[in-house]
Amino acid sequence: MQKKTRRRQSERVRVEDVAAAAGVSGATVSRAINRTGPVSEAIRQRIEKAVVELGYVPNGAARALASHRTRVIGVVIPTLENANFAITAEGAQRYLMKRGYHILVATSDYDPDQEWEQVQSLVSHGVDGIVLVGAQRDASVVEFLRSRRLPFVVTWTLAGDASTPCVGFDNAEAARKLATHLINLGHRHIGVIAGLTRNNDRAAARLEGVRRALSDHKLVVAREMLLERPYRIVEGQLALRALMAMSPAPTAVVCGNDHLAFGALIECGRQGIRVPEQVSVVGFDDLEFASQIVPSLTTVQVPAEEIGRRAAEYLLAHLAGEAAPPTTEVTVSLIVRDSSGPPPRASRAAEDG
Amino acid sequence: MQKKTRRRQSERVRVEDVAAAAGVSGATVSRAINRTGPVSEAIRQRIEKAVVELGYVPNGAARALASHRTRVIGVVIPTLENANFAITAEGAQRYLMKRGYHILVATSDYDPDQEWEQVQSLVSHGVDGIVLVGAQRDASVVEFLRSRRLPFVVTWTLAGDASTPCVGFDNAEAARKLATHLINLGHRHIGVIAGLTRNNDRAAARLEGVRRALSDHKLVVAREMLLERPYRIVEGQLALRALMAMSPAPTAVVCGNDHLAFGALIECGRQGIRVPEQVSVVGFDDLEFASQIVPSLTTVQVPAEEIGRRAAEYLLAHLAGEAAPPTTEVTVSLIVRDSSGPPPRASRAAEDG
DNA sequence: TAAGTGGGTGTAAGCGCTATCATAAAGATA
DNA sequence: TATCTTTATGATAGCGCTTACACCCACTTA
Numbered sequence: 001m002q003k004k005t006r007r008r009q010s011e012r013v014r015v016e017d018v019a020a021a022a023g024v025s026g027a028t029v030s031r032a033i034n035r036t037g038p039v040s041e042a043i044r045q046r047i048e049k050a051v052v053e054l055g056y057v058p059n060g061a062a063r064a065l066a067s068h069r070t071r072v073i074g075v076v077i078p079t080l081e082n083a084n085f086a087i088t089a090e091g092a093q094r095y096l097m098k099r100g101y102h103i104l105v106a107t108s109d110y111d112p113d114q115e116w117e118q119v120q121s122l123v124s125h126g127v128d129g130i131v132l133v134g135a136q137r138d139a140s141v142v143e144f145l146r147s148r149r150l151p152f153v154v155t156w157t158l159a160g161d162a163s164t165p166c167v168g169f170d171n172a173e174a175a176r177k178l179a180t181h182l183i184n185l186g187h188r189h190i191g192v193i194a195g196l197t198r199n200n201d202r203a204a205a206r207l208e209g210v211r212r213a214l215s216d217h218k219l220v221v222a223r224e225m226l227l228e229r230p231y232r233i234v235e236g237q238l239a240l241r242a243l244m245a246m247s248p249a250p251t252a253v254v255c256g257n258d259h260l261a262f263g264a265l266i267e268c269g270r271q272g273i274r275v276p277e278q279v280s281v282v283g284f285d286d287l288e289f290a291s292q293i294v295p296s297l298t299t300v301q302v303p304a305e306e307i308g309r310r311a312a313e314y315l316l317a318h319l320a321g322e323a324a325p326p327t328t329e330v331t332v333s334l335i336v337r338d339s340s341g342p343p344p345r346a347s348r349a350a351e352d353g
Numbered sequence: 354m355q356k357k358t359r360r361r362q363s364e365r366v367r368v369e370d371v372a373a374a375a376g377v378s379g380a381t382v383s384r385a386i387n388r389t390g391p392v393s394e395a396i397r398q399r400i401e402k403a404v405v406e407l408g409y410v411p412n413g414a415a416r417a418l419a420s421h422r423t424r425v426i427g428v429v430i431p432t433l434e435n436a437n438f439a440i441t442a443e444g445a446q447r448y449l450m451k452r453g454y455h456i457l458v459a460t461s462d463y464d465p466d467q468e469w470e471q472v473q474s475l476v477s478h479g480v481d482g483i484v485l486v487g488a489q490r491d492a493s494v495v496e497f498l499r500s501r502r503l504p505f506v507v508t509w510t511l512a513g514d515a516s517t518p519c520v521g522f523d524n525a526e527a528a529r530k531l532a533t534h535l536i537n538l539g540h541r542h543i544g545v546i547a548g549l550t551r552n553n554d555r556a557a558a559r560l561e562g563v564r565r566a567l568s569d570h571k572l573v574v575a576r577e578m579l580l581e582r583p584y585r586i587v588e589g590q591l592a593l594r595a596l597m598a599m600s601p602a603p604t605a606v607v608c609g610n611d612h613l614a615f616g617a618l619i620e621c622g623r624q625g626i627r628v629p630e631q632v633s634v635v636g637f638d639d640l641e642f643a644s645q646i647v648p649s650l651t652t653v654q655v656p657a658e659e660i661g662r663r664a665a666e667y668l669l670a671h672l673a674g675e676a677a678p679p680t681t682e683v684t685v686s687l688i689v690r691d692s693s694g695p696p697p698r699a700s701r702a703a704e705d706g
Numbered sequence: 707t708a709a710g711t712g713g714g715t716g717t718a719a720g721c722g723c724t725a726t727c728a729t730a731a732a733g734a735t736a
Numbered sequence: 737t738a739t740c741t742t743t744a745t746g747a748t749a750g751c752g753c754t755t756a757c758a759c760c761c762a763c764t765t766a
Binding site: 012015034036062066068 | 722
């Protein structure tokens with residue numbers, strides 16, 4: 001049982017150890033590893049060899065403390081359960097990983113208070129930038145971030161405010177196109193199963209877009225034809241049932257997202273309501289199943305991964321001091337599939353007559 | 354334009370500032386904030402007041418450097434696109450958030466090399482612990498973690514090795530029950546659409562479980578009846594089509610997960626194959642849609658969030674020096690729904706005869 | 707009264723790294 | 737050869753925090 005003097009608490013290898021092994025100073029090791037200054041080829045190789053041999057892994061905390069950068073980007077999304085946000089997070093992660101960055105993921109569950117806590121917590125952890133979803137939030141959050149000079153970017157929407165960096169698209173306009181598609185098919189009686197619009201500007205904008213499309217054609221969303229529901233399949237089912245129980249029943253239903261639309265479609269199947277012959281159903285997001293189910297779902301395709309990637313891109317550009325355009329609009333497109341078609345004759349006649 | 358001497362680069366408030374404002378030393382402020390030593394009530398209040406007034410937010414990097422703990426747990430999962438892993442990550446996140454911890458999420462895309470890179474990267478960032486998915490990986494990864502005394506936990510499976518902490522369930526056993534359910538219904542011709550088993554011990558174990566169930570009844574999985582496919586809806590469709598084109602076609606199909614099963618169900622619908630009358634289809638995971646679709650899917654329910662929560666729980670207990678049981682088995686259960694039933698008479702007769 | 711006890715506080719030494727500055731060596735210019 | 741660059745390297749001062757450790761001061765206890 002040999003008992004040697006314990007010099008250091010942990011036997012982790014540090015820059016100094018690598019430096020000693022390579023016969024150079026710590027500063028040079030740092031420069032070689034971070035490519036932050038000139039290092040001769042010969043020495044670089046000696047250092048690399050020493051790094052491998054000693055199994056050196058840099059200490060992020062020390063690095064962050066000395067350099068004032070953590071190489072971590074915080075991502076605050078409503079929930080990871082929604083594939084879209086998960087994909088956005090993954091898009092950011094993939095982009096950042098290649099550049100030596102990580103993402104710290106936090107979820108707010110669509111609750112502004114939780115979002116605020118998460119932001120504070122991320123800041124305290126020392127993230128270099130933050131990705132947020134939606135532009136609607138208390139001004140104090142933005143002020144807090146601004147006062148700390150912490151770059152952030154809002155996603156999944158276009159910020160009304162031009163000074164707020166964002167990566168997204170016009171939810172209202174996309175929803176307007178979606179509803180207009182139905183109107184052009186001849187629908188006049190349109191039901192809406194919207195997401196919960198409270199604290200969710202995307203859901204609110206989509207609803208607003210539908211309203212706009214109707215009003216463009218001198219139509220309105222009847223009060224009883226508008227249901228707001230959480231984004232769950234089962235909610236879509238229940239809502240569709242409620243809508244179809246009305247008289248006259250709508251000939252088309254616009255859903256706040258694909259989950260709701262999927263539920264609506266399932267309920268139609270259960271009740272033997274033919275889609276699109278008896279009722280058209282359209283969704284929003286174009287999740288994986290939308291193109292596969294029968295009937296395939298007419299929806300709006302959103303490049304979720306691209307949103308994450310571009311948000312990360314913006315942040316890194318900003319951190320590098322490069323001029324980055326504050327607003328990035330991604331392309332969303334109406335994908336017309338089998339779940340939408342002309343309204344049944346009877347109700348069209350009723351409308352036209 | 355007054356021009357004051359710039360003392361500090363950043364105007365962030367530090368412990369020292371809080372200390373000065375409260376008329377105490379930095380050490381006391383630290384103790385008060387971290388509840389890491391006795392502080393009189395009067396002083397604690399003065400400090401809290403100063404913290405709020407100055408808007409003090411601790412610097413995580415400095416804290417980590419001095420205390421050797423980052424309060425961050427790394428989570429490496431195959432992909433965030435699979436709702437299950439996203440939910441597991443979220444489960445961990447929710448648990449940790451309440452305890453002042455964060456999660457750093459990294460995805461490996463089912464690739465061992467990427468996983469290894471991500472682990473190194475997380476370690477370099479300085480996480481306090483790591484959550485991994487699956488027990489199958491190069492021994493060097495485990496050695497690396499062990500050598501650094503970095504606690505980790507393997508999830509979604511039970512580690513064969515008793516010394517490896519894990520939170521999960523026996524995939525093979527669950528799949529065996531699932532297949533046995535089919536056999537008990539009278540099926541003898543069973544097709545399998547497995548996930549890709551390479552580098553995926555869960556997928557491999559599930560397949561093994563099906564094999565075991567069949568061999569328990571002196572049956573085997575015919576070579577041409579076994580297809581390995583990526584976990585995508587469309588792959589399930591294609592595979593089902595291939596399986597049903599054979600003769601004799603299987604009377605039941607076991608799918609590696611719900612995505613594949615969903616695709617299989619969709620394809621049955623397209624081809625007018627009635628489920629379960631003509632063919633039974635079963636999945637694994639019990640995702641949201643499984644209970645909602647028509648026919649509802651017989652599958653294995655897995656408590657994905659619980660897995661994440663318990664993994665986090667284990668890690669925190671371990672970090673706190675508490676004795677934590679290395680193996681946590683979560684309960685999975687066979688959920689029999691409408692997609693499974695007895696085989697059609699014809700083929701049963703053919704078998705029995 | 708002397709010695710012990712323990713809560714409450716301050717002092718100061720780092721944690722492991724980066725970044726500034728100084729310096730040395732090598733080449734370019736006059 | 738003397739001077740100016742340019743390039744490569746080392747010495748060193750923190751980054752903002754935690755955490756021994758020392759210390760002081762009320763209290764006990766004998």
